[in-house]
Amino acid sequence: MNLSAIIEELGELANDGAPLTNRLQRACALLLETAPFDQCAIYLWDSVNRAFVLNASVGTGSAAIETYGEDEGLPGRVKASGKGLAASKKDLSGTAIDGLIDAGMRGFSYALTLALRDSSALYGVIYLKAVKKTRRNAARDSALTTAAALIVSIIRGEEINARHRRKSAELAELQARLINSEKVMALADMASNIVHEIKNPLLSIGGLANRLKKHVPQDAPGRLYLDQITHETVRLEKLIGGIIRCLHESALELQSDDMNDIVSESIELFREDAMRRGVNIVKKFTDNRLPVRADREQMKIAFDNLIANALQSMENSGTLTVSTCLDNDSIVVKVADSGGGIDPRYENYIFNPFFTTKKFGTGLGLPIANAIVMRHKGVIEVDNNIGVGVTFTVKLCSEGIECGLRA
Amino acid sequence: MKKRILVVDDEEGLRLLYKEELEEAGWEVTLAASGEESLRRIEEGKIDLVLLDIKMPGMDGVEVLRHVKERWKDLPVVLCTAYPHYKHEFGTWASDAYVIKSSDLTELKQTLKDILGKKR
Ligand SMILES: Nc1ncnc2c1ncn2[C@@H]1O[C@H](COP(=O)(O)OP(=O)(O)OP(=O)(O)O)[C@@H](O)[C@H]1O
Ligand SMILES: [Mg+2]
Numbered sequence: 001m002n003l004s005a006i007i008e009e010l011g012e013l014a015n016d017g018a019p020l021t022n023r024l025q026r027a028c029a030l031l032l033e034t035a036p037f038d039q040c041a042i043y044l045w046d047s048v049n050r051a052f053v054l055n056a057s058v059g060t061g062s063a064a065i066e067t068y069g070e071d072e073g074l075p076g077r078v079k080a081s082g083k084g085l086a087a088s089k090k091d092l093s094g095t096a097i098d099g100l101i102d103a104g105m106r107g108f109s110y111a112l113t114l115a116l117r118d119s120s121a122l123y124g125v126i127y128l129k130a131v132k133k134t135r136r137n138a139a140r141d142s143a144l145t146t147a148a149a150l151i152v153s154i155i156r157g158e159e160i161n162a163r164h165r166r167k168s169a170e171l172a173e174l175q176a177r178l179i180n181s182e183k184v185m186a187l188a189d190m191a192s193n194i195v196h197e198i199k200n201p202l203l204s205i206g207g208l209a210n211r212l213k214k215h216v217p218q219d220a221p222g223r224l225y226l227d228q229i230t231h232e233t234v235r236l237e238k239l240i241g242g243i244i245r246c247l248h249e250s251a252l253e254l255q256s257d258d259m260n261d262i263v264s265e266s267i268e269l270f271r272e273d274a275m276r277r278g279v280n281i282v283k284k285f286t287d288n289r290l291p292v293r294a295d296r297e298q299m300k301i302a303f304d305n306l307i308a309n310a311l312q313s314m315e316n317s318g319t320l321t322v323s324t325c326l327d328n329d330s331i332v333v334k335v336a337d338s339g340g341g342i343d344p345r346y347e348n349y350i351f352n353p354f355f356t357t358k359k360f361g362t363g364l365g366l367p368i369a370n371a372i373v374m375r376h377k378g379v380i381e382v383d384n385n386i387g388v389g390v391t392f393t394v395k396l397c398s399e400g401i402e403c404g405l406r407a
Numbered sequence: 408m409k410k411r412i413l414v415v416d417d418e419e420g421l422r423l424l425y426k427e428e429l430e431e432a433g434w435e436v437t438l439a440a441s442g443e444e445s446l447r448r449i450e451e452g453k454i455d456l457v458l459l460d461i462k463m464p465g466m467d468g469v470e471v472l473r474h475v476k477e478r479w480k481d482l483p484v485v486l487c488t489a490y491p492h493y494k495h496e497f498g499t500w501a502s503d504a505y506v507i508k509s510s511d512l513t514e515l516k517q518t519l520k521d522i523l524g525k526k527r
Binding site for chain 2: 202207208240
């Protein structure tokens with residue numbers, strides 16, 4: 001095949017729909033027809049790992065090296081020198097080439113490297129190797145330089161295609177999400193109806209069972225069943241209450257408030273429970289006012305859930321430390337326990353609705369707390385100190401300040 | 408004289424529960440199973456407080472509340488529902504109190520006591 005025929009074929013490869021590696025493989029095969037070369041390899045520059053990675057190779061002799069670091073071997077030299085085409089001969093000793101060691105030259109004595117670059121970037125290197133020493137040939141050199149430019153266009157076309165494919169994939173995903181969110185909404189609607197249909201009968205079951213208890217003495221047969229019924233209905237009621245709270249985001253009733261007051265009120269609810277557990281409550285509050293715009297009732301629910309979890313992690317004795325402070329423009333509240341921490345196997349699931357490790361838990365405490373804090377444009381962070389305890393940190397922006405906790 | 412509470416709820420079990428619990432607490436109880444029925448009972452007179460479920464088929468609690476506040480301005484109404492989020496919506500502000508339904512009636516009874524104690 002003559003040089004112009006090869007160039008023409010390379011040009012056609014640019015419009016071929018085959019995978020890039022296949023096309024570069026074909027390009028290598030074409031280049032080998034030009035001349036005295038016995039092996040052709042094409043390396044692509046990986047800018048993340050800063051290395052040349054073998055993409056295609058054709059020919060005889062020892063296998064081409066898989067990767068060259070940024071400044072390794074002849075590909076490394078191409079990058080450093082900035083030259084388009086370079087010829088190299090083995091030294092007289094037969095081990096080094098142009099004064100550097102390149103294991104890829106084992107069994108070869110002559111090499112041509114061509115940079116695959118355009119004005120904006122280096123895409124890779126064509127590495128041609130010959131067993132026998134060869135002389136440079138100007139016509140061949142210029143044809144190879146043209147070939148290199150064509151191969152650059154193949155690679156660039158592929159990049160554009162990849163970007164295009166990515167874009168369409170993103171679009172498809174977005175669309176899927178939209179359809180999905182409609183589905184989710186329909187589901188939420190249905191769930192809300194079901195929950196309502198369940199709640200009323202459940203209340204009569206629980207309430208009437210409670211009344212029945214008044215007529216059935218503690219030691220009467222059947223009292224055990226009754227206790228079980230009321231116990232389970234209370235649990236279901238709690239669950240349904242949680243689901244309702246998740247499903248219906250009531251509008252926030254924002255008002256100016258002091259975070260210290262809100263957290264204090266939450267703590268007071270748990271004094272008795274803490275005492276029963278032998279848990280010591282330590283309050284480390286800043287003396288500064290912590291001005292915040294918040295829905296007081298909702299924010300209290302968030303802290304109630306964090307504090308309840310902390311207490312529940314401490315069965316007999318322990319310390320609950322609640323601290324508040326102002327950090328630049330953000331308000332920071334920490335709820336820390338000494339309950340031994342979260343099993344690392346579960347750490348990633350604790351914010352999932354219905355995830356619970358407790359016999360009577362609903363698994364809605366944290367998702368609700370998270371949703372409430374999120375709607376106040378704040379964040380909850382978890383610091384799990386295995387064997388010691390957990391610290392939940394709630395961060396909110398001070399009133400009137402966009403402190404950028406959430407984009 | 409004992410105060411009379413009108414309980415409006417479409418759930419039969421709950422009407423029974425409220426009736427027994429409230430009578431035990433010392434009040435008289437009249438029942439209504441729908442919004443329409445509740446207005447007829449009020450017209451008959453002798454009602455001191457209305458305990459009203461919001462979500463009912465037909466005329467719902469919010470509508471009943473509107474009628475009551477138009478015609479019997481001083482008759483206290485306590486709204487009762489499964490949904491905490493109604494609290495700030497649908498003109499429920501016109502009611503005298505708002506209770507979230509629970510099988511534990513302690514909070515409800517306290518609310519009723521507060522309101523009925525204040526009156527007259
Ligand atoms: N302070 C904590 N220490 C150890 N584990 C915790 C702590 N807080 C949460 N967890 C783990 O996260 C899980 C989920 O908590 P979440 O509050 O969402 O539900 P729950 O506490 O199990 O149920 P509920 O809140 O209804 O009582 C818990 O079951 C527990 O395993
Ligand atoms: Mg919890």
